[in-house]
Amino acid sequence: GSVLFGVALAIDNIDVYAVDVDDPSSARPFLDDESVECGAQFSPDGRWVAYVSNATGRFEVYVTDWPENRI
Numbered sequence: 001g002s003v004l005f006g007v008a009l010a011i012d013n014i015d016v017y018a019v020d021v022d023d024p025s026s027a028r029p030f031l032d033d034e035s036v037e038c039g040a041q042f043s044p045d046g047r048w049v050a051y052v053s054n055a056t057g058r059f060e061v062y063v064t065d066w067p068e069n070r071i
Contacts, residue, residue, distance in 0.1 A: 006027070
């Protein structure tokens, strides 16, 4: 199925969630830790996801495979 990325906002944190388009109640954390993550985008072939995180203290771009989520 098709997947859509969204974000969950908190006072000091932003996390990325993945949602199956055919089942909106299926929202699950894709990137969920103490840092801010945002801007998740699929690669054209759908095998990779690029996103921005401040896990190191500054905002940097990361790439992980989909759906395994191994950085």
